[in-house]
Amino acid sequence: MSASELYQRIVLEHSRAPHHFGALAAPTHRAEGANPLCGDTLHVELRVVDGCVAEIAFRGEACAIAKATASMLGEAAARLDADGIAQLEARFARVIGGDLERDDTLGDLNALAALANYPSRRKCALLPFATLRAALAGTAKTTTEGEHR
Numbered sequence: 001m002s003a004s005e006l007y008q009r010i011v012l013e014h015s016r017a018p019h020h021f022g023a024l025a026a027p028t029h030r031a032e033g034a035n036p037l038c039g040d041t042l043h044v045e046l047r048v049v050d051g052c053v054a055e056i057a058f059r060g061e062a063c064a065i066a067k068a069t070a071s072m073l074g075e076a077a078a079r080l081d082a083d084g085i086a087q088l089e090a091r092f093a094r095v096i097g098g099d100l101e102r103d104d105t106l107g108d109l110n111a112l113a114a115l116a117n118y119p120s121r122r123k124c125a126l127l128p129f130a131t132l133r134a135a136l137a138g139t140a141k142t143t144t145e146g147e148h149r
Contacts, residue, residue: 007112010068011065012068013068014068014072015065015068015071018058018070018071019072019075020056020057020058020070021057021059022059024045024057026047027046027055027057028046028047029045029046029047030043030045031043031134031135031140032131032141033128033130033134033142034144035066035123035124035144036143036144037120037123037145038063038123038124039061040060041060041061042058042060042066042070042127042131044057044058045058045135046135046136051081052079053077053078053080053081056073056074056078057074058131065112065124065125066128068112069128070128072108072109073129076106077132085129085132088106089129089133092126095112096126097122098113123144130142130144
């Protein structure tokens with residue numbers, strides 16, 4: 001299977017039936033995120049225990065890339081603290097920026113490496129990370145505006 005086919009299959013699977021979609025019963029952290037470039041909005045809720053993500057849920061109106069990334073991020077962020085999330089995001093940004101072909105620690109998120117060829121869509125994939133970071137920091141709202149990757 002080519003990288004392009006893998007990208008399409010995984011993104012479609014996660015955008016059609018996203019994991020962690022919905023709301024948490026008792027979130028400890030939450031944030032709203034927006035990507036003004038394409039109109040995506042996400043609401044992320046977390047349950048943080050001992051500084052680490054124990055549960056994550058998201059909902060909102062977003063493109064397939066943003067939804068798929070949020071879905072995959074739910075798996076990748078489990079049990080990570082803010083520093084671990086920052087490291088995960090940095091590795092992901094290198095992959096979608098074309099600096100790395102793949103990073104084995106990213107799991108399914110590697111499928112989004114095809115975004116190296118579509119710079120305007122990278123902010124769609126970074127919106128879930130920005131919103132997760134905002135939630136962890138206690139910031140109610142965030143945007144991808146001004147993030148240059």
